[in-house]
Amino acid sequence: MNFAFDDETEDMREAVERFARRELGGAPPRDGVPDREEFRRRWQLAGKQGLVGSVVPERYGGSGLDAVAAAAVMEAFGYGCPDTGFAFSVAAHLFAALVPVVEFGTEEQKRRWLPALCSGERIAxxxxxxxxxxxxxxxxxxxxxxxxxxxxxxxxxxxxxxxxxxxxxxxxxxxxxxxxxxxxxxxxxxxxxxxxxxxxxxxxxxxxxxxxxxxxxxxxxxxxxxxxxxxxAGAGVFAGSMKWERTCLFAAYLGAMRRVLESTVAYAGRREQFGVPIGDFQAVSHRVVDMTLAVESARLVLYKAAWQLARGREDQVAPALAKLAVSEAAVRVGLDAVQLHGALGVLGGEAETLLRDALPARIFSGTNEIQRNNVARALGLGGSRRGAGRR
Ligand SMILES: Cc1cc2nc3c(=O)[nH]c(=O)nc-3n(C[C@H](O)[C@H](O)[C@H](O)COP(=O)(O)OP(=O)(O)OC[C@H]3O[C@@H](n4cnc5c(N)ncnc54)[C@H](O)[C@@H]3O)c2cc1C
Missing domain, CATH: 2.40.110.10 (Butyryl-CoA Dehydrogenase, subunit A, domain 2)
Structure with a gap:
């Protein structure tokens, strides 16, 4: 086993993190919806960086990354860009719309649609x-x-x-x-x-x-x-794209969790109460350790799913587990980060944003209940019950 990225992936990961921090650093809109022009401007920048077409083969204008490299890039994107919604939009475009064209499109469809969707000119x-x-x-x-x-x-x-x-x-x-x-x-x-x-x-x-x-x-x-x-063939097209989405899209949340975890550790080290940093209290430090454990565990489950996907293993279970692990860790880490910031935690900083961004993650890409149904069925349980639900 090898837990390190290869040199090329590591370089790419660092470059994306720098790019996202420098160019996509603005906070998400606090109210309402994103400004269209600003959204498109950032999209074009992400296109130039190769982010919006990362897993599309190079001959159609993409970067030709496999699932492990794509997950690494999405994690870096989520870490560098505090607007997880923007990273989510890029990932939905890529994994739920472009992947189906790559996997099921005719040569003519690929040539017609993919280049402009990879360059950042068009959005899917x-x-x-x-x-x-x-x-x-x-x-x-x-x-x-x-x-x-x-x-x-x-x-x-x-x-x-x-x-x-x-x-x-x-x-x-x-x-x-x-x-x-x-x-x-x-x-x-x-x-x-x-x-x-x-x-x-x-x-x-x-x-x-x-x-x-x-x-x-x-x-x-x-x-x-x-x-x-x-x-x-529609359900097959959908199932193929969900394997990518449940794996690589959720890597953006790993990056967001890591970013919030780091800022929470820093806060616990500088915020003093009773004459000492709050991180000196075991109730605080243990909570930080549990947050770290949640992120690290989810990360392992997700990269195992990505590794399998990169090797073309037909498996619905690993992506379902990745989706479950990451989305549930994100809610937990968001809640804990808010708690550790005290009243400041509900005033709209990164911790509160992570919590709000994490709530929909248990719903989209097939709800967590449906993912549990899918895994249970693969284990030989619950498959015959009416309404067991597959997505
Ligand atoms: C931010 C966001 C972005 C989205 N983006 C897209 C998108 O780009 N394209 C798109 O097509 N959709 C998108 N969706 C929709 C998403 O895929 C659906 O919301 C999701 O599949 C659940 O459907 P529903 O909301 O109708 O809930 P329902 O299916 O009505 O479920 C309601 C509740 O009942 C539970 N439930 C239902 N059936 C079962 C069962 N058999 N066993 C156990 N529990 C069950 C669910 O788990 C859930 O808790 C998005 C959703 C969100 C929140």
Whole structure:
């Protein structure tokens, strides 16, 4: 076993950390939603740095990183950039929208879409969730009906990350309603296609640097060449991208946790009460040790999943465990960091931001309950119960 990155990955990791600190150093918006122009400006910078297309093969404009290197880069991104929402938006674009094109696109689709999505010129979003279909993705109601050489899409998508700024959408729709795993089809749909409209950005508790909105499809006509993979392959396209998302996207949270842990240790060393630094009290130092243990444990689980993914091992369990470990550690570390800052902790510093950003992490990419169902099923438990839930 080797716990060190190779030299190339280590250099890249350091460069990304420096870049993120220097260029993406601003705090996330405290209220409301990110400013569109500023968001795009930062996106283009991240594109120039190779971050928005990191796992896309070089021949399509990406950096061709494997999952371990991609996780290392995302961790550095999350460490250097205090706006975890922005890192989340980049990761959602990359792992939920570009990965499907890489894994399932035709040569023509890859050449058409990927270069501008890797350079930072264009932004992608992935839309599967609907108001009535969250965990139960196979029950989604958006329909795609074939009519000659095109499809007509009809339905509403909810919680689409990047929708307010996206140029391209990967949309999941039912081509065979009630057809289970083979009932869904993924489409690449360009923003501006008649019939596709985006709602106002949501105001969320956390990840405020990431714009989110509904997407409506009202008689939206797309050519049959917009299908990713094949008709009926949508659930497979989705499952492939979730392995990447549950692993590499969550690495950004490892970086954010490490950053907050370091500033909390520094605070515990300088804040004095009863004539001594609060870090001298065992109740404080032990809490810091438990935070460290949570981060380090989650990190090991995540990099094991990345290592397996890099070796092409077909495994849904390791990414599910990585998602569980990191998101639950993030909530815990956020809560503990707020507590250790006393009243200052609720005044809007990094600790409070981590806690707010951590709350949605237990929900997106398939909720933690659904991940537990997935792991239980792999262990031979709960698979036959109706509603066990797979995502
Ligand atoms: C910040 C953020 C960004 C997001 N980005 C995107 C995006 O880019 N694209 C996209 O398509 N979606 C996105 N989502 C949506 C996300 O994937 C869904 O919110 C998630 O899958 C859960 O669906 P739901 O919210 O409808 O909850 P529900 O499915 O209604 O679940 C509600 C509760 O019931 C539990 N539950 C449901 N079924 C079961 C079961 N069988 N067993 C045990 N418990 C169960 C859930 O775990 C949860 O606690 C995003 C969400 C958030 C918060």
């Amino acid at each position: 979003a992935h839309a599967i969730t609907e108001p009535e279909a969250g965990s139960d993705t196979l029950g989604l109601r958006t329909r795609a009906v074939r009519d000659g050489d095109h499809y007509v899409l009809e339905g509403v998508k909810a919680f689409t990350t990047n929708a307010p700024v996206a140029d391209v959408f990967v949309v999941q729709a039912a081509t065979a309603p009630g057809g289970g795993f083979f009932g869904l089809t993924a489409f690449v749909v360009e923003a501006g296609t008649p019939g596709l409209t985006v709602g106002p950005p949501y105001e969320k508790v956390g990840l405020r640097g990431s714009p989110t909105a509904d997407v409506r499809l009202d008689g939206c006509v797309v050519p049959a060449t917009a299908v990713l993979g094949a008709e009926g």
